[in-house]
Every structure is written in structure tokens, then in C-alpha cells.
Amino acid sequence: MISWDQWKKGFDKWESNTAERLERWLRSPAVLTPGGALLSAALRLKATRDASIEFVLSSMRLPTRTEQERTLYELQRLRSQVMDLQELIEDLEERRK
Numbered sequence: 001m002i003s004w005d006q007w008k009k010g011f012d013k014w015e016s017n018t019a020e021r022l023e024r025w026l027r028s029p030a031v032l033t034p035g036g037a038l039l040s041a042a043l044r045l046k047a048t049r050d051a052s053i054e055f056v057l058s059s060m061r062l063p064t065r066t067e068q069e070r071t072l073y074e075l076q077r078l079r080s081q082v083m084d085l086q087e088l089i090e091d092l093e094e095r096r097k
Helices: 004-026 029-059 065-096
Strands: none
Touching (some): 004 029
């Protein structure tokens, strides 16, 4: 029967060799070139889909993602200004006392 130490050494050797070969394979142009092309195609597809969704939403007079992000930004900016004004009012009230 194989002891734990022997099994562990064998596994470590297998894992090291496998990782080395896999890394070499993943860095080869045979993998990187089609992988890059697939990623580029997926990104173009996503951009087309996003533009289509924006068009449909705006045609239905619903807020698009861009409009929602712009509104959220403005709300955050206004919230920050309100907080600044609250602090200023508190400071002025403390000075009056």
C-alpha cells in the first residue's frame, strides 16, 4: 500500500509537470490567437447588443442605462452638496451659541 508521503510526492510531481505543460500550451500562439479572436468577437457582439437595447428602450421612452447612470451621478453629487450644507449649518449654529 502507498503511504501518504509517497502519494503526496507523486501528486506534487504530477501537478508540477501538468502546470508547466499547461502554462506552455496556454502561452502558445495556437491558443492565444483564436482566444483573442473569440474575445474580440464577443466584445463586438456585446457592444452591438448594448446599442440595440439602448435603442429599444429609448424608442419605448424608457430610461436607458446611460441615462440611469447619469441620473445616479447627479443624485450622488446633490447628496454630497446637501451633506456639505448640513455641516455648514451645524457649524454656523454652533458659532451662534
